[in-house]
Amino acid sequence: MYVAGLGPAVGKGIVALGVVELLSRQVARIGVFRPLVGDQGPDPILTLLIDRYPTLAPYGDSFGMTAGEAAALLADGRREELISRIIERYREVERRCASVVVIGTDFTESHDGADEMPRELGLNARLATEFGSVVIPVVSGQGRVDLGAVVRSAYHSLVDLHATVVAVVANRAQPGAPTPAGLPVPVYVVPEVPAISSPTVAEVAAALDATVVSGNAAALDRDVLDYVVGAAHVPAVLEHLTDGGLLITPGDRSDLLVAASAAHAAGNVTLAGLVLTIGTPPDPRVVKVIERLNTGLAMLVVKTDSYDTIAAAGRIEARLGPATPRKVEAALGAFETNVDIAELNRLLDVTRSSRRTPLMFEYDLIDRARADRRHLVLPEGTDERILRATETLLRRGVADLTLLGDPAEITRRARELGVEIDGARLADPATSEWRDRFARRYAELRTHRGVSLDLAYDVVRDVSYFGTLMVDAGLADGMISGATHTTAATIRPAFEIIKTVPEVSVASSVFFMLLADRVLVYGDCAVNPDPDATQLADIAVSSAQTAAAFGIEPRVAMLSYSTGSSGAGADVEKVAAATDLVRSRRPDLPVEGPIQYDAAIDPAVAAAKLPDSAVAGKATVFVFPDLNTGNNTYKAVQRSANAVAVGPVMQGLRRPVNDLSRGATVKDIVNTVAITAIQAAT
Template sequence: MSDSAPSTVYIASPEGDTGKSTVALGVLQMLCASTARVGVFRPISRSTAQRDYILELLLEHSTADVDYDQAVGVGYEQVHADPDAAISDIVLRFHEMAKQCDAVVVVGSDYTDVASPSELRYNARIAANLGAPVVLVLRGAERTPAQVAEVAELCASELSLEHAQLVAIIANRCDPDALGAVADALTVVDVPSWALPEVPLLNAPTMSELCEAIDGEIYSGDPELMQREALNVMVGGMTAEHILERLSDGVAVIVPGDRSDALLALVNAHEAEGFPSLAGIIMNGGMRPHPAVERLIEGLKPRLPILSTELGTFDTAGAAHTRGRVSLSSIRKVDTALALMEQRVDARELLARIEVPIPSVVTPQMFEYQLIDRARGARRRIVLPEGDDDRILRAAGRVLQRKIADLTILGDEAAVRGRAAELGVDITDAQVLDPRTSDLRDGFAQEYTKLRAHKGMTVDRAREYMSDISYFGTMMVYRGIADGMVSGAAHTTAHTIRPSFEIIKTEPGVSTVSSVFLMCLADRVLAYGDCAVVPDPTAEQLADIAISSARTAEQFGIEPRVAMLSYSTGESGTGVDVDKVRTATKLVAEREPSLPVDGPIQYDAAIEPTVASAKLPNSQVAGRATVFIFPDLNTGNNTYKAVQRSAGAVAIGPVLQGLRKPVNDLSRGALVADIVNTVAITAIQAQAISAQA
């Protein structure tokens, strides 16, 4: 529990459709990157009949242990019945919830039901009663810069009348060409202000939302693509060739089910090179295709979602023009919203106005944000060999959108870009290379032949090796065309790292390639090595692993204090295994005299100060260790998984170490977020190597 009141910020707007949830999500991430337990509170819920999708989204990204019911104040009915009593209930519920938080994002009402002549005034009263400074969100759409400034001045006056403290203004959904003019106009109000552009994607409905809006059902297609946003809806009321002329990327086309020519043209256009990638087809009128056409479509097995509805053309078109939500399932919208806030709003200035305390702990969310922020600070080019994996493409879209790294993706360019477009992932800024046809292949083969001449390598065989994505990607890193590589989502660890042993080789003074997991616990980050590569290391290899792990830890802001783990602590134990650890500890101390290291030591003595004071009272590592070196792979792998599952730790890795240039292996069960983190880690490793050059 917090000993003092948490830092609180109130996100308010004077009207609907401001994109307030985009701003709230961005502010929430800024806070989660800066302090430990960040909660969310909704003083007036959108509805008591169904769950508030904005609150659900924000709770998913928060870090305090607060559930949905705790995060809700009152409903509109209570506000209508007795506004003053409703505020009393809101204040009471807020303070009960806030006890569990270091910071709270309060998200004002949404104008789904105007509770008073000025809903902003009512939100201002709530903010004043909560002692929460206000970030005001204005709608810039269909307004001139002068009109936006006029609204800002009126709102500032209303907030002042209710004694609410305005600390910042964000004008959202502005004309992209007028951002500078809007920002200049907002200087009439004496608080920091920023302008965000209108991004059509954030308002676009997904095919799933369209299906619900038209009361339809899925006729055929890849269920994965139902989450793709329809950037436009077009009625295909003309001939097939004229429909084809009017197609655009991400469009959903409405056609009657009996229009066989139009249906087949659209299905084939979506698959064809040179045509836009469609979001989907909506068959209206309750008609199915002719049986022969139905059989043909079934044989084509189109991935494109095709929906059917009983509604007529006019009613379908009307229902389809629905506004999309930024909800839990809207991964692309969430990424877009976060990128928008990261790139357009000065987080340091805003957080200073909110007066966020300096944290004494490092949470997983804080660590992940720091990774991304550091990677973004000096972008590096990372190669992703597995361009045929949807997770890689989704991660690539996120990396590019948030400017974490520059990317090269390996695979057939038409297939890679086509599938990315189908998934609604923008990889326009990525380079896509096919190892089988690339101009680089012959040069790589010549180079590899020289590197492996002692093994009898020939140019013809080397050319075959270079058609393999792992070898081609590794050679890109070796030649400096890419700064690092991330692979393994669909390939074994051996397939990913064997080329690195042959081509990149180990860094000076280290003869062992090993790995470390960055274990993000609730309040700190530890390094565990080796949990993925060396099965039964010798004493010399253990020393290598310890030194490499300490260097890796330092790269990621962890002060290295190395515990060489064993079943025995100090001089008490004997036996081959404990002697190996004792020897390795001495080797580390000889090679790196300034590195704090102790061993053999048991895990409890390494991490727990009270145990350490009893077992190793004079150690500078015991009870304070940050880098844990396991005696073998069996122990390391099982321990990291036990901590991950039992303690709820976030395990980032394995991070490969000891190579001259960074190559990192993914788990074959890696999630998109894992891939993004690994790309950021690889970029940071590349930055460190560049700084040493």
């Protein structure tokens, strides 16, 4: 797939990112390639893709040659040698990969001002043909009155050069712009997204060669949506401050610095940061006042005056890269929202791999959650990781979300972090209109335990109980908690309120173990310390159902220190009895037990110990006899085999409630939300 930008700054990196993301869900070995890269440092989009997708080849193996090398060959009239050397480098990538995404050259202007577009368009079309690639041209819709003319011109220009065009993308279009018609291939219109096209404070600082006086990584990651020059008196400047605005003012204007910081802290406006011009640092006394306001804003000092600073800032172009993860998520959200992924997938005609890599599994979770969007509640609404995950989930359209906590505190915390949570519902259990209703419901459920209405009214103020009661009442489809709460605090309300499905005696959990080429299911590694035979059978059946719900064909191994009849003892007998119960309840389910782990996973060992088993050597679901064994085994595999452990995922409850590790990362939270959404839909 050859992504070709027709013109400078069209945003082909967004399209390349979207296509690589799409393919990474289907093929285990994907490659990226750029025919030419610049001479001034690593190529940003190539660096981003290699950083994001660990299976890609190293940077040095992913491009043809540098622009300087290409210019030298062209200057000597050796154009065909240039082409052949690029093709040779491409073939090295192609031989190693099932699919390759090529990111075309960047358009520039020659020194005499003549547009290089025709020449570079011809180069890209030629390379695409030589590579045997289909082409996705990307045009800019920015400021275009007749978008259709631009799209048609791009299509016909490439077809006339014998390229095979499968779709056209018009990027950075005006919101609401109609999709051009009249072409034999699909046209996708992606609107301008300020969070993508606007630079971050860090990018502004780098471009202006600024000194960072204050501000952490989160402050420097804020998007700069506007520039405001502070030269007038305080009321006038306050009137012109805008959300996402970067205030540029002389360093001796202490009045404006304090006023703007106070406006930000009070929530009147959400600024991006402060830039002090003419090389004048702020008065230390002023800095102390601003620090006490706890704005979370970065303060930069530049040597130029306000006029030159604003002129230079206006020329800064935002770039996707490893240092801008929020822009990456916004870019993927824009691509996936405005491009028909299923149609594009058919057009690319990529055969799905039988292997399932960690990336493929994780991205499949996002796809499935987006396809049947659910409403989920996150009780820990002020936690930084929850807020950052919320921004990602909303931008990717994974789920609708309710955050619990004081709305003012949640909003303030989000503003400090510079994250966008618009679209999330905020609810405070202490003041919610649902509190009385939930108290009556909880008292009704727990009357047998002596819970009065007054006591219930206090209990439901707890965010975990409140969130669980939202799920019970159908106000949310599922709940995810545990970033700051213990496992007991998360799942106890679920056991009291949600309860297990009728045919299951015990709720349990599984981990998805993402190995290099497959996904295994381990249960139970987090909930039940020492299940009896009946409970172990329930865990096995629940684990098999969970596996099937996530596209893993269940072949269940009931683990023990004995395989078949090779050993004896109470523990072996428990596993044998549980295996018999599973077979009687689910005669259709392949199950083997007692069986040792090596016989369950290794075909060579299985051939020696259980040669006629339908499960031995190819098990996908591993049921451990007790929590001690399961918990230690999953951690051993996770650390020793570099596996990704996703979970614990709760199962057996009437509605999904999942527990996070208190060390959960933003990525862990995103995955768990997607899993919960899928559970709610099945």
